[in-house]
Amino acid sequence: MTGLIQYYVFIALFLVGFALEVWALADALRRPAGAYVTAEKRTKQFWIAILAAGALFGYLSVPRFAIFGVAFGFGLPLLIGLIAVLPAAIYLADVKPEVIRFTPRRPGTGSGPTGRW
Structure with a gap:
């Protein structure tokens, strides 16, 4: 019984890890390529490739x-x-x-001093 509980907890941890990998990949895809270079964090293509490989191996594992x-x-x-x-x-x-710091915002999307009130 204890082994079965450990097994399902283990599966849950791997599924959470896979969800984290997909979230990071989706976020990297939506950021502009220029923001990566401006932030001095390699290139967008580099991060997409690394995160896609991580998500693939995470899914397979x-x-x-x-x-x-x-x-x-x-x-x-x-x-x-x-x-x-x-x-x-x-x-x-x-x-x-x-990268978020160097991502340009569209006017009118925020609230507060930099956007509409």
Whole structure:
């Protein structure tokens, strides 16, 4: 019984890691390429490639599990899944805040002194 609980907690952690990777990739896709260069954080193509590879390996490393008889996951070695989260974590913690600072805002989208009240 304890092993089954650990197994499902493990699957949940890998699914959370995969969601984090997809979130980082989606965010990197929507930022303008010039903001990466201005922020001195490599290029947009570099981050897209790294994050896409991380998301692919993160997806492939989710352990096999079944819901209602339908099998999910491929189950690559688990260390690959842990390493696949690193680019997303680096992007979200270091690159994204700097790129946001140099992303031009559209007029009228904010509220406060820089946008409409």
